[in-house]
Amino acid sequence: MNGAPATRYVAEEEINLRTVTCPPPNPFLDTAKVSENHEKNSLEFEYIEHERINNGGSFELVPLSEEDDNEAEVFDNDKHRSSASTAPFSEDDYHTSGTMLPKSVYQYIYPPNVPRTVQLFHPENIAVPACYLLVGLLQGLSGPFCNVYPLDLNASEAQQATISSLKSLPSTFKLAFGFLSDNIPLAGYRRKSYMLIGWAVTSLSMCLLLLFSDLSMEAVELSQEENGEANNDRYLPVATDAIIGAPPSIPFLSFTLLMFGTGFWFADVMGDSIVAEKAKLEPESSRGQLQSTCYACRFFGLMVAAPFSTVIYSSYGPKAVVVLMAGLPALIVPLVYMLKETKNLQIASTKEQCSEIWSTVCSRAVWQPLGFVYLYNVLQVGNAAWKQFLKTVLGFTANQLNSLLIAAYVLLWVGIMAYKKFFITWSWRSVYISTTLLNGVLSALQVLLIKGITFGLSPFLFALGDDCFADFIGGIQFLPTTIMMVHLCPSGSEGASYAMFTTMSNSASTLSDAISTLLLGIWDVSKEAMESGDLQGMINLTVLTTLLQISGVLFVGLLPRTKEDLASLHADPLSGSKIGGFIFLFVTFLSVLYALVVGVLNIIKPGWAGES
Incomplete structure (x- = not known):
C-alpha cells in the first residue's frame, strides 16, 4: 500500500x-x-x-x-x-x-x-478526477472552436444557432443517461462501461471530422473563392459536401458536433454518478472535499484550455484544435479501465427505483432547498446589452473581450478553490447572503462605468475587475448546491437523481437568459442609441438587473443552514408532500421539454427566433 x-x-x-x-x-x-x-x-x-x-x-x-x-x-x-x-x-x-x-x-x-x-488519486480512483479534468478541457477547447470556425465557413446566424443547439442538445437527456446506467448494467458494470462508450464516441466524432474533411484555413479560403460568385461571397456547403479533403459542410460539422455532445454528456453523467456514490462514504469532518476536488479539476481544465484553444486556433488553424479534441478522450481510456467497480450487482427493479425517486422528491429536504436554487438562479438575470456597450461605446476589441472571458475562467477556478479552502465550513445561508450582497455592489459599479466614472482606471481594467469578481463569486456559490444535491440522491439511483437535480438547476439559468433577452425591449438599448450617446436605457437596465439579482436573497430562508439542518428536514416524518414532489417533477420535465423544443426548432427551422 x-x-x-x-x-x-x-x-x-x-x-x-x-x-x-x-x-x-x-x-x-x-x-x-x-x-x-x-x-x-x-x-x-x-x-x-x-x-x-x-x-x-x-x-x-x-x-x-x-x-x-x-x-x-x-x-x-x-x-x-x-x-x-x-x-x-x-x-x-x-x-x-x-x-x-x-x-x-x-x-x-x-x-x-x-x-x-x-482518496481520488489512488490508481483505482484516478479516473474520476481525470474525467472531470477532461470535461473542463473539452469545454474550453470546443467553446472557441464552435464560436469561430462556423464563421470562417461563412455560416449564417441561423446556422450558428443550429450548430450550438446540436452540440448542447444531448444535455437535455442527462436524466435518461443516468436512468439507463442505474437500471441496465453493461458487461456487468453500471458506470465504467458507459463512461468508456461516452469518451469513445466523443473521440470518434472528432476523428470523423479529421478524416472526411480538410480543416486547414487554405481549404476554406479556396472554397470561398470557388463559390463566392454563386452566393454573394458566402460559402456553399453543398458544393463540397461529398468531397473528402474539402472543408466540412455545415450539415456534416453539425452532425459531428452532435456526436461529440452526446458522448461528452454521457461520460459526464457517469462521472457525476460515481462521485454521488463515493461522496456518501466521506467522514463528516471532510464532507464536501470530494466534490470540491473534482470541480476544481474541471474548472482548472476550463481555465487552461480556453485561452490555449484561442492561441492554437490563431497560430495553427482549426485542425490542431480538433486533433486535441479527438486525442484527449482516448488518453483517459486506460484510467477508466483501472477504475474499481464491482461487477454484476443486484439491481432494484425499475418500478422500485421510480418509487424511491418519487419518495425522495416528495421530501421537504429535496423540494424546499432545490426550490430556492431554482428561484435564485432564475433571478440571476444579466444585462444582455452589456457586451454591445463594451464594443460600441468603449470600443473594446475582440482581443479585449477574449481577455475578459479568460480572466473570468481564472477567477471562477479561484472561487472554487477559495470555497474548498476557506468557506467549506460556513453555513450555506451565510455563503449565499454574503456573496449575493457583494455581487450586487459589483453589479451597481457598472452604472459608474456607463457614466464614465472609473476612479482613474482605464475602462478595460474597470470592466475586468467587475466581470471577473462576479465569476469569482459564482465559483464560491457553485459548490454548496452541488454538495447538497449529491447527499439528496437515494442509494442505487444516483445517476438519474443527480442528473434530475442538476437539470432543474441548469434549466433555471436557461430561463434567466430568456428573461434577460425579453428585458431588452423595455428601454432603448440598441446599438444606434448607444452610438448617439443615449445611455439612459443602459443605466435603467443595469439598475433593474442588479435589483433582480439581489432579490434572490429574499428566498434564502428556504435553504437549510447546514447539512445537519438538511438531515433534520429529511428525518421529520411530517416533511413529505406529494404536492411539493409533483411541482418539482413538473418544473423539471417542463424545463427539459422547453430546452428540447428550442433545440429542435433551431435545427429544423433555422432563424425562427429572428436570426438571419
Whole structure:
C-alpha cells in the first residue's frame, strides 16, 4: 500500500483498545439498504465497528499483525463478516516510507482520515478526477472552436444557432443517461462501461471530422473563392459536401458536433454518478472535499484550455484544435479501465427505483432547498446589452473581450478553490447572503462605468475587475448546491437523481437568459442609441438587473443552514408532500421539454427566433 505496511483492525476487548470517533449515521439513507449496497459495491467503510456507544457513535479498534495485508476483517454488531480494503491510519501509523513526497504533501493527496475509496488519486480512483479534468478541457477547447470556425465557413446566424443547439442538445437527456446506467448494467458494470462508450464516441466524432474533411484555413479560403460568385461571397456547403479533403459542410460539422455532445454528456453523467456514490462514504469532518476536488479539476481544465484553444486556433488553424479534441478522450481510456467497480450487482427493479425517486422528491429536504436554487438562479438575470456597450461605446476589441472571458475562467477556478479552502465550513445561508450582497455592489459599479466614472482606471481594467469578481463569486456559490444535491440522491439511483437535480438547476439559468433577452425591449438599448450617446436605457437596465439579482436573497430562508439542518428536514416524518414532489417533477420535465423544443426548432427551422 504505497510502501507503507498495512494495519489491520479488529474488535478485541482484551488488549489495548483505542477509540476512534465515528460520524453519526446519515439519516438520508436506509441503514439496511446502505449496508447492502456497500457490501455489493465494495464501497465498505474502512474502519471496523466493534460496539456503537450510545452517546453518538464511537468505535473501538485495535491493530493486529501485518501479515496478509490484502484484506481486513470487518465485524458489525451482529458479528457478520465482510471484506474491506484498508483501515484508516492514525497520525502515529501514517507515514510515507517508499515515496519521494514530503509527509504533508502525501497526506494532502491521500488524506489519512478518509476511506481509500474516497482518496481520488489512488490508481483505482484516478479516473474520476481525470474525467472531470477532461470535461473542463473539452469545454474550453470546443467553446472557441464552435464560436469561430462556423464563421470562417461563412455560416449564417441561423446556422450558428443550429450548430450550438446540436452540440448542447444531448444535455437535455442527462436524466435518461443516468436512468439507463442505474437500471441496465453493461458487461456487468453500471458506470465504467458507459463512461468508456461516452469518451469513445466523443473521440470518434472528432476523428470523423479529421478524416472526411480538410480543416486547414487554405481549404476554406479556396472554397470561398470557388463559390463566392454563386452566393454573394458566402460559402456553399453543398458544393463540397461529398468531397473528402474539402472543408466540412455545415450539415456534416453539425452532425459531428452532435456526436461529440452526446458522448461528452454521457461520460459526464457517469462521472457525476460515481462521485454521488463515493461522496456518501466521506467522514463528516471532510464532507464536501470530494466534490470540491473534482470541480476544481474541471474548472482548472476550463481555465487552461480556453485561452490555449484561442492561441492554437490563431497560430495553427482549426485542425490542431480538433486533433486535441479527438486525442484527449482516448488518453483517459486506460484510467477508466483501472477504475474499481464491482461487477454484476443486484439491481432494484425499475418500478422500485421510480418509487424511491418519487419518495425522495416528495421530501421537504429535496423540494424546499432545490426550490430556492431554482428561484435564485432564475433571478440571476444579466444585462444582455452589456457586451454591445463594451464594443460600441468603449470600443473594446475582440482581443479585449477574449481577455475578459479568460480572466473570468481564472477567477471562477479561484472561487472554487477559495470555497474548498476557506468557506467549506460556513453555513450555506451565510455563503449565499454574503456573496449575493457583494455581487450586487459589483453589479451597481457598472452604472459608474456607463457614466464614465472609473476612479482613474482605464475602462478595460474597470470592466475586468467587475466581470471577473462576479465569476469569482459564482465559483464560491457553485459548490454548496452541488454538495447538497449529491447527499439528496437515494442509494442505487444516483445517476438519474443527480442528473434530475442538476437539470432543474441548469434549466433555471436557461430561463434567466430568456428573461434577460425579453428585458431588452423595455428601454432603448440598441446599438444606434448607444452610438448617439443615449445611455439612459443602459443605466435603467443595469439598475433593474442588479435589483433582480439581489432579490434572490429574499428566498434564502428556504435553504437549510447546514447539512445537519438538511438531515433534520429529511428525518421529520411530517416533511413529505406529494404536492411539493409533483411541482418539482413538473418544473423539471417542463424545463427539459422547453430546452428540447428550442433545440429542435433551431435545427429544423433555422432563424425562427429572428436570426438571419
